[in-house]
Amino acid sequence: MYLKNEVIIDGKVQKDVKYFSDVINFNLSIITGKYLTPDNVTKKRYTFIKTIYKGEINDKIKDIIKTGNFIRVQGKLDSEQYQSQTGKIVYNKILVIDNVTLLNYDPQFGILTEVM
Numbered sequence: 001m002y003l004k005n006e007v008i009i010d011g012k013v014q015k016d017v018k019y020f021s022d023v024i025n026f027n028l029s030i031i032t033g034k035y036l037t038p039d040n041v042t043k044k045r046y047t048f049i050k051t052i053y054k055g056e057i058n059d060k061i062k063d064i065i066k067t068g069n070f071i072r073v074q075g076k077l078d079s080e081q082y083q084s085q086t087g088k089i090v091y092n093k094i095l096v097i098d099n100v101t102l103l104n105y106d107p108q109f110g111i112l113t114e115v116m
Contacts, residue, residue: 005076010103010112014048015067024053024065051095070103070112
């Protein structure tokens, strides 16, 4: 069954993970391309997505959603709005996830594999 706005993303958990009683708030770093610097060095381009986990929070989930871990998330795109200090209304895209899986990087093959 096809669900609208449903996404599956592999990424790396960035610092400043915030654990609350019913939600976990963190940023997910995703490689979205490559670019060439003026001195002809190819570098990876990253995108950071504000991510919210609203499922059951237990020790297993806290072990998975830790700074530096590679994870696979499944959820829906949403948006938030707030008023900045200058009075301007700001709209941001966020990812609200339902499912999270821990991944390991395999340097021999250069791929991410699920941890069972």
